[in-house]
Amino acid sequence: MAEVVLSSISKSFGDTSAIDDVTMTIPDGAFVVLLGPTGAGKTTLLRLVSGLETQDSGDIRIAGQSIAALTPAQRNVAMVFQQYSLYPHMTVRQNLEFPLKSPLLRTPQAVIDQKVKAIAEVLQIAHKLDNRATALSGGEMQRVSIGRALVRNPEIYLMDEPLSSLDAKLRADLRVELKNIQARSGATFLYVTHDQIEAMTMATHVGVLKEGRLVQFGSPREIYEAPVSIYAATRLGQPRINVLPADIFPGAPAGAHSIGLRPEHIRHGEGQEAKVIRVEQLGDQTRLHLTIGEYPIITVTDAHTALKGDGIIKILPHQPLYFDAAGMRLV
Numbered sequence: 360m361a362e363v364v365l366s367s368i369s370k371s372f373g374d375t376s377a378i379d380d381v382t383m384t385i386p387d388g389a390f391v392v393l394l395g396p397t398g399a400g401k402t403t404l405l406r407l408v409s410g411l412e413t414q415d416s417g418d419i420r421i422a423g424q425s426i427a428a429l430t431p432a433q434r435n436v437a438m439v440f441q442q443y444s445l446y447p448h449m450t451v452r453q454n455l456e457f458p459l460k461s462p463l464l465r466t467p468q469a470v471i472d473q474k475v476k477a478i479a480e481v482l483q484i485a486h487k488l489d490n491r492a493t494a495l496s497g498g499e500m501q502r503v504s505i506g507r508a509l510v511r512n513p514e515i516y517l518m519d520e521p522l523s524s525l526d527a528k529l530r531a532d533l534r535v536e537l538k539n540i541q542a543r544s545g546a547t548f549l550y551v552t553h554d555q556i557e558a559m560t561m562a563t564h565v566g567v568l569k570e571g572r573l574v575q576f577g578s579p580r581e582i583y584e585a586p587v588s589i590y591a592a593t594r595l596g597q598p599r600i601n602v603l604p605a606d607i608f609p610g611a612p613a614g615a616h617s618i619g620l621r622p623e624h625i626r627h628g629e630g631q632e633a634k635v636i637r638v639e640q641l642g643d644q645t646r647l648h649l650t651i652g653e654y655p656i657i658t659v660t661d662a663h664t665a666l667k668g669d670g671i672i673k674i675l676p677h678q679p680l681y682f683d684a685a686g687m688r689l690v
């Protein structure tokens with residue numbers, strides 16, 4: 360159980376500023392997803408909390424205590440990397456037992472056996488417990504890495520795209536399991552992903568990073584519905600928010616340079632004429648690729664639409680977001 364408070368954290372590598380004055384309070388038991396393009400500083404932030412890197416300035420507190428003087432081993436955190444990190448000469452069982460075998464913990468073997476079995480079942484690798492780590496597929500190795508973090512009961516889990524190497528079905532299963540584990544253990548999660556569904560479904564909070572700075576921190580709903588900028592708006596939502604010149608539709612407020620329209624925030628049947636370029640049937644819904652003049656727009660409609668490519672449809676903004684010339688939202 361731990362609140363994590365980052366106060367004015369900065370970290371540079373030579374001339375590269377990886378983290379730039381980040382202040383963030385992660386409530387106890389929160390599931391925080393960090394979003395941002397490659398190089399935004401997500402991994403560096405996790406490594407600073409884990410103690411694998413040391414900040415140049417600022418302070419990190421876990422449960423009210425500054426952790427500056429603590430080694431990675433002394434911080435009660437478990438980290439899962441994007442790339443699995445297993446002991447190759449050991450079996451899956453030995454890899455999973457390893458964190459529990461620390462002499463400091465003195466965990467009885469019966470408890471270790473029971474924990475390893477439970478985690479192996481959650482991760483769907485129980486049938487591989489006696490295989491050597493090297494005799495596993497990449498996805499299986501990644502599940503063992505996740506398992507090694509989960510068998511311990513750390514206060515904080517730091518996970519860097521832990522599910523990205525897994526197939527879609529397993530990813531969906533483990534998404535649910537990680538959320539269950541979080542709910543049961545009350546642990547705090549700091550989690551990096553590029554997966555929109557993971558971000559929307561798992562996060563209690565989202566931190567949007569841009570070039571090392573935290574540009575928005577809030578619930579996924581807040582970031583989705585009230586982004587501070589075009590940059591924050593484009594981090595969440597699949598298909599992405601449509602960003603168009605504000606004057607394409609009547610009614611833009613003074614100072615508006617762009618209008619942002621989520622695909623589902625476009626009313627059909629009235630308003631401006633748009634050309635239908637492509638109709639994509641997705642089963643539960645249909646995605647429409649439109650253009651107004653040179654501007655592409657993606658919207659969604661019901662699964663059984665009669666619309667075809669080359670048709671014309673009228674569209675009207677519904678819940679538009681407006682942004683100024685610098686890309687900041689007008690409120």
Ligand SMILES: Nc1ncnc2c1ncn2[C@@H]1O[C@H](COP(=O)(O)OP(=O)(O)OP(=O)(O)O)[C@@H](O)[C@H]1O
Pocket residue numbers: 372375376377395396397398399400401402403404
């Ligand atoms: N050990 C290092 N030495 C030098 N530069 C580094 C080091 N680690 C990170 N950087 C730089 O710091 C910046 C932030 O990197 P970081 O890995 O935190 O980004 P990221 O958001 O995790 O990206 P990705 O999504 O690609 O993992 C980048 O410009 C990166 O090149």
